[in-house]
Amino acid sequence: MSSSDRAAELRELLNEASIAYHVDDQPVMDDAAYDVLYDELKALEDADPSLVTPDSPTQRVGAPLSDKFQKVRHLLPMGSLEKVTTDEALQKWEDDMRKRLGTDDAIAYVVEPKIDGSAINLTYENGRFARGLTRGDGIQGEDVTPNLRTIKTIPLQMRRTDAPPTLEVRGEVYMPLDGFRAANEALAKDGKATWPNPRNAAAGSLRQKDSTITAARPLSIWVYGTGFREGLDLETHWETLQWLRERGFPTNPFAQRLESIAEVAELVRDWELRRTTLDYEIDGIVIKVDSYEQQERLGALHERPRWARAFKWAPMTATTRLNEIRIRVGRTGNLNPWAVLEPVEVGGVTISRATLHNEEDINRKDIREGDDVIVQRAGDVIPQVVGPAGKHRRGTKPFQMPTHCPLCGVEVVKPEGEVMHRCPNRACPSRGLETLNNWVMGAADIDGVGEQTVWRLWQQEMVRSIPELYRLTGEQLLELDGFGEISANNAIAAIQASKAIPFFRVLFGLNIPDVGWITARNLALHFGNVDALMNATQEELIEAEGIGPERAEAIAEWFRDDDNRRLVAELRDLGLRFETGEEEKPVEGPLTGNQYVITGTLEGFTRSEAQAALEELGAKVSDSVSSKTTGVIVGEEPGKSKVTKAEKAGVPKLTEADLLKLLGRG
DNA sequence: CTGCCTCGAGTTCG
DNA sequence: CTCGAGGCAG
Numbered sequence: 001m002s003s004s005d006r007a008a009e010l011r012e013l014l015n016e017a018s019i020a021y022h023v024d025d026q027p028v029m030d031d032a033a034y035d036v037l038y039d040e041l042k043a044l045e046d047a048d049p050s051l052v053t054p055d056s057p058t059q060r061v062g063a064p065l066s067d068k069f070q071k072v073r074h075l076l077p078m079g080s081l082e083k084v085t086t087d088e089a090l091q092k093w094e095d096d097m098r099k100r101l102g103t104d105d106a107i108a109y110v111v112e113p114k115i116d117g118s119a120i121n122l123t124y125e126n127g128r129f130a131r132g133l134t135r136g137d138g139i140q141g142e143d144v145t146p147n148l149r150t151i152k153t154i155p156l157q158m159r160r161t162d163a164p165p166t167l168e169v170r171g172e173v174y175m176p177l178d179g180f181r182a183a184n185e186a187l188a189k190d191g192k193a194t195w196p197n198p199r200n201a202a203a204g205s206l207r208q209k210d211s212t213i214t215a216a217r218p219l220s221i222w223v224y225g226t227g228f229r230e231g232l233d234l235e236t237h238w239e240t241l242q243w244l245r246e247r248g249f250p251t252n253p254f255a256q257r258l259e260s261i262a263e264v265a266e267l268v269r270d271w272e273l274r275r276t277t278l279d280y281e282i283d284g285i286v287i288k289v290d291s292y293e294q295q296e297r298l299g300a301l302h303e304r305p306r307w308a309r310a311f312k313w314a315p316m317t318a319t320t321r322l323n324e325i326r327i328r329v330g331r332t333g334n335l336n337p338w339a340v341l342e343p344v345e346v347g348g349v350t351i352s353r354a355t356l357h358n359e360e361d362i363n364r365k366d367i368r369e370g371d372d373v374i375v376q377r378a379g380d381v382i383p384q385v386v387g388p389a390g391k392h393r394r395g396t397k398p399f400q401m402p403t404h405c406p407l408c409g410v411e412v413v414k415p416e417g418e419v420m421h422r423c424p425n426r427a428c429p430s431r432g433l434e435t436l437n438n439w440v441m442g443a444a445d446i447d448g449v450g451e452q453t454v455w456r457l458w459q460q461e462m463v464r465s466i467p468e469l470y471r472l473t474g475e476q477l478l479e480l481d482g483f484g485e486i487s488a489n490n491a492i493a494a495i496q497a498s499k500a501i502p503f504f505r506v507l508f509g510l511n512i513p514d515v516g517w518i519t520a521r522n523l524a525l526h527f528g529n530v531d532a533l534m535n536a537t538q539e540e541l542i543e544a545e546g547i548g549p550e551r552a553e554a555i556a557e558w559f560r561d562d563d564n565r566r567l568v569a570e571l572r573d574l575g576l577r578f579e580t581g582e583e584e585k586p587v588e589g590p591l592t593g594n595q596y597v598i599t600g601t602l603e604g605f606t607r608s609e610a611q612a613a614l615e616e617l618g619a620k621v622s623d624s625v626s627s628k629t630t631g632v633i634v635g636e637e638p639g640k641s642k643v644t645k646a647e648k649a650g651v652p653k654l655t656e657a658d659l660l661k662l663l664g665r666g
Numbered sequence: 667c668t669g670c671c672t673c674g675a676g677t678t679c680g
Numbered sequence: 681c682t683c684g685a686g687g688c689a690g
Contacts, residue, residue, distance in 0.1 A: 330676065338677090355677055357683070382678055382681060419684065420675095514686080516674045546673075548687050626671055641681075 003044050007051045010041040014057045015157045019248035022152045055128045055156040060149050060215070069142035069207065072131065074121050075168055075228035078138045079303050081286065081310040087265050090287075093309055094261040097289070100298055100306070108290040109264050110237045112255035113271065114310055115222055116281040117174030118203040120144075122154065122223075127163025129156045134206065138303070144206050148173075150215035159248040168227030169249060175202045176279045179218025194365070196374045196387045197317060198281050223249040224286070236290045257290060268311050273637075275313070284312035317376040318351075319389040320344035325356060325369050325399055327406050331434030331511055335401060335412060335421040337362060339373075339385050347377045354383040358419050359401045368399060405430075426561075432465065433458050435511045439466050443509025444498040448491040456480050466509070467570045469495060499575045502584050503529070506576050510567070513554045522546050523555075525585065530568060530578035534559045589618030591662065597625050599642040600635030602656050613663050625651060633659050 001009075014037055020028040029037075038057065045052045052059070084090050097107060119135040132148035133141035148154055151173065175183070175198045183201060184194040195201035205217040223244055225237065234240050238257045245251045258264050268285050275282050289295050289307035298306040321342040328336045337356040344351055354375060356362050365387045367373060372389040404411050405423035407430045414421045423430070437454050440446050457463040462476050472495065477488040504524035508517055515523070526544035527533040533555075541552035558564055572578055596619055598607055605613070610633070611621040625632055625645040631654045632646040646653055654662070 328676090332675075334675075336676065349679060351678080353678075357676090361683090377678090384682090514674070518673060546687070550686060622672075624672060628671075 003048060004051055007041060007044045007056075010037055010044070011053065011056050011157070013037055014041065015055065015155065016159065018057060018152060019155055019159060023155070023248055023250045054130070057156065059156070060152070069134075069144060071136070071140045072133055072143050073140045074133060074136075074138070075123070075166070077303070078119065078121055078135050078141070078170065078227065079300070079305060080138065081308050082304045083284070083310045083312045085312055085314075090261060090265055090268075090309070090311065097298060097306065101294060105294065106259070107261070107294065108238075109258050109261070110241070110255060110288050110290050111258060111264055111267055111285050112222075112224060112252045113275075113278070113282040114284040114286045114312070115172040115174050115252075116197075116199045116283045117172040118199065118206055120148065120171050120173050120206075120221065121227055122148065122169040122171065124158055124163065124167045124169060126165055127158040127161075129154065134203075142207070146211040147206050147208060147214040150211055151219045151221055153220045153250045155248040160246065163247075164229060164231040167229050167232065169223055169244065170225045170227050171221045171223035171249075173202050173206060173219055173221045174198065174280050175205070175217065175219055177281065178279065183217055194387065196389070197376070220280075221250060222252045224252070224255075225288075235292055237288050237292070237295075238290050272313050281316075283315065284310050286310050314345065314348045316347045317374055317386070318344045318346045319372055319374055320351075322367065322369060322371050322373045322385065325362070327402060329405060329407050329423055329428065329430035329434075331431060331438050332513055333423045333425070333428060333431060335405070335423060337399070337401070339367075341373075341375065341385075344375060346375055346383060349377070351375055351377070351383045354385050356385060359399065359421065360419050362399045366398075368397065426563075431511075435509075436463065436466065436469065438511060439469070439509045443505050444501050446491075446498045447494045448487065449494065453480070453491070466567070467574060470499065470571075470574045499577075501577065503577050503580050504584060506571070506578065507533075510558075510564075512558045514551045515555065519546055519551065521584075524580045528580050530572075534565070534568070587616060587618050589616065592618030594619045594630040595628055596621050596631055596633055596654075597623060597629055597642060597646075598633045598635070600638035602633070602635040602659070604656065604660075610659065617663065625649060627651070631658075 014034065017027070017029050017034055017037075020026055021034075041056065042058050045056065045058055084093060094107065098105070101107070121133045121135065121141060122129060123131040123133075129149070130145075131143060132145045132154075133143055135141055149156065177198060180195070180198040180201050187194045195204060201217070202219060205214050205219055208214045224241075226232070226240060226244070232243075234243060241251050241255055256267070258267065264285075264287055271282075271285055287309050289298065295305070295307040300306060322339050323342055324340040325337050326340055328338060330336055337358065339354045339356050341352050341354060356367070365385070367385060367388060374386040374389050375383055376386050377383050401414075401421045402412065405425060405428060408423065408425050408428040410423055410425040410428065412421045413424050425431075433454070436458065437451060440449050440454055441451065454463075457469075457472070457480070460480070462479075463469050463472055472492065474485075474488045474492045477483045477491060478485070483491070502524075504521045507524055507530075508515065508520035522545045523533055527536065536556075538549070538552045538556060541547050541555055542549065547555070568578070591614060596614055598610055598621065601607075602610055614621050619630075622629075625642050627649045629646070629649070629651045631652045632642060633654045633656070634643060635656060643653065645651075
């Protein structure tokens with residue numbers, strides 16, 4: 001066999017293997033075999049450069065750079081889609097089409113997720129990838145062929161031999177979310193500006209001058225149709241998708257053919273809830289009339305097809321003005337910057353504030369007061385400021401943490417190597433107030449007293465410490481607006497009843513640095529009572545689970561403080577519990593040694609009921625998934641990260657029915 | 667020393 | 681939920 005025949009054979013084998021691996025998810029050869037063939041091809045090409053063809057897999061990386069991107073006309077313009085945002089608009093669209101088509105015509109639709117990425121036009125000549133353009137203005141785009149070649153899911157050579165002479169394939173290049181996060185981390189590490197969202201990341205990566213940079217970016221593509229085509233005899237859009245799929249193009253697996261607009265509306269609603277379960281961002285659903293004959297009869301209006309719509313949901317990100325950065329001082333003295341935002345709607349709720357974590361984070365993102373910023377609610381509920389919107393900045397000076405505590409005026413400290421600034425003043429009013437809040441709403445969980453009440457009691461100087469809370473009388477409460485006889489009595493009763501909370505909750509509520517729920521519990525179990533804990537040496541403290549030198553020192557230091565010892569004594573006199581009760585000790589049971597994580601909402605239990613039931617049988621319940629987790633109990637609307645983590649770690653997912661079986665109540 | 671795992675702390679809106 | 685950091689095993 002001549003080396004040119006062998007090179008052609010290798011190209012074909014490797015391209016086929018690439019489609020099977022990246023598009024079909026059904027590898028036909030293992031990685032080692034691929035490498036051997038690849039190396040053989042590379043050697044042939046190195047020996048005789050005339051054997052190199054554009055569709056050779058060796059051309060995916062390191063292709064020659066172009067000075068600038070050439071503008072090239074699309075063979076068929078890339079139009080944009082009319083958008084709809086409501087069910088009514090969807091129905092109106094169909095009514096209008098019915099009028100034009102004749103009311104007896106059945107209309108079938110093809111729907112698929114609308115990927116938030118960068119639209120791309122790929123030209124294939126006799127089945128070979130020849131050129132790829134960005135959408136540009138829809139008439140002409142920029143030639144980014146070398147960069148597109150680096151995307152493994154784009155076939156360099158179509159599968160099958162029936163390729164039309166010229167074919168434009170349209171698709172959306174996107175960056176998967178986990179790749180997006182990783183790419184941003186890498187950029188941040190190099191001190192470079194990060195991408196505000198995956199769409200910008202995809203578009204920006206495609207416009208790299210150096211295609212080796214593009215090659216390093218985790219880009220992928222979903223192909224959604226064709227542009228210019230000749231010699232292709234298909235009658236429906238659905239057939240076209242199948243045709244493309246069979247020839248090695250990645251079409252979105254969630255594309256569906258539906259028989260009525262009612263089904264379309266239902267699917268749109270369904271997907272709005274499921275959108276965050278995908279590994280890429282979608283901002284709506286694209287809906288197309290399936291029949292080409294109907295498409296032709298409907299035609300277009302102002303360059304926009306009458307036979308297609310983009311249903312767009314309320315955006316998950318928005319741009320708004322950052323009016324001010326304010327500081328809140330937490331119960332441990334940490335200074336916490338947060339953003340006062342011009343209220344803006346994101347994903348259906350109005351956002352007016354967001355945490356900014358710490359000074360480093362703010363300056364890494366380069367956020368300044370007065371900037372327009374991008375705000376998002378990614379999957380979860382909690383809004384974040386992603387970064388400044390575009391290059392245009394209004395803010396002038398970079399953010400700086402205040403040098404003195406805004407509440408007590410004491411100079412703030414930032415320990416070497418740590419990220420957070422702290423107010424070192426243990427008498428700082430913020431600590432007292434936040435400690436009280438944490439007691440009322442966390443440790444003791446007192447019904448009928450909330451943040452508002454705590455704040456007013458604080459302001460009126462009625463309650464400034466936990467013991468004062470227990471000395472509060474109904475008469476005093478009545479002086480506050482909004483308290484009547486009944487509510488005051490109920491509140492006092494709830495406060496008094498909370499004296500019975502178990503020792504570990506008291507311990508948690510004392511606000512010892514580095515001691516949260518779990519550590520408090522471990523300490524309570526290990527030492528049994530407060531005296532043993534208070535008098536423990538460093539060495540003895542380290543014996544307890546989860547305690548190392550750092551926490552041991554923090555705990556010892558806290559108990560050395562006279563004010564703190566007085567607090568303990570006072571609470572003890574008031575009748576709070578400082579010994580671990582029998583009922584708090586973990587039980588041996590059939591589930592001892594098992595560790596579960598619960599996510600989402602269960603039908604028959606609250607989360608804490610389920611936890612208590614499992615613990616009763618000896619199981620442990622934690623809230624982070626790892627390889628040590630026995631099983632993740634998945635309820636309705638589960639946390640996405642927990643489910644993916646479980647899948648990655650190979651941890652079994654359990655349903656509520658499985659849980660019942662576990663508890664022996666199946 | 668390194669890399670997992672776990673815990674702590676702060677968090678938004680309706 | 682996410683981030684940072686302490687604990688701990690290998």
